[in-house]
Amino acid sequence: MPNPWLLLAVVLAWLASLFVVGSWQNTAGAESERLVWQQSQMAAERLARSKEQAMINQLEAARNEAVIREQENRRAAASAAAADSRLRGTIADLRRSLAGATAETVRITADAGLALFGECTAEYRALAEIADRHASDVKTLTDAWPTQEGAYQ
Numbered sequence: 001m002p003n004p005w006l007l008l009a010v011v012l013a014w015l016a017s018l019f020v021v022g023s024w025q026n027t028a029g030a031e032s033e034r035l036v037w038q039q040s041q042m043a044a045e046r047l048a049r050s051k052e053q054a055m056i057n058q059l060e061a062a063r064n065e066a067v068i069r070e071q072e073n074r075r076a077a078a079s080a081a082a083a084d085s086r087l088r089g090t091i092a093d094l095r096r097s098l099a100g101a102t103a104e105t106v107r108i109t110a111d112a113g114l115a116l117f118g119e120c121t122a123e124y125r126a127l128a129e130i131a132d133r134h135a136s137d138v139k140t141l142t143d144a145w146p147t148q149e150g151a152y153q
Contacts (some may be wrong), residue, residue, distance in 0.1 A: 094109065
């Protein structure tokens with residue numbers, strides 16, 4: 001019969017080796033999980049930086065387009081001011097010439113002015129409708145924009 005102490009020593013050595021191998025495997029598994037977690041964190045950070053850079057690029061493009069629109073608006077306003085000045089000059093000349101005009105010429109001029117006034121009224125009405133639609137669109141977009149409390153993810 002084998003020595004019971006020797007048998008006990010073999011069993012204890014075997015159990016110790018299982019514990020060491022299991023501990024090593026647990027440590028390797030934990031290290032593997034930590035590496036996977038770190039990689040997922042790095043990927044999430046890269047994605048967040050990418051999204052942030054895309055938003056910065058979009059903001060910069062919007063600012064550049066706004067500058068271009070502002071320049072175009074200023075040119076259009078200057079052109080409109082020049083046209084307005086010319087029209088005022090034409091109207092002043094017409095008023096001065098009406099003083100010596102015949103009754104028929106005054107009636108024709110008044111009729112043309114009233115027709116033009118009617119066209120202007122229709123244009124202003126159409127412009128008001130466009131402005132109202134634009135204001136409604138702006139309100140819709142403003143209301144739909146995410147706030148701090150309910151920000152979209």
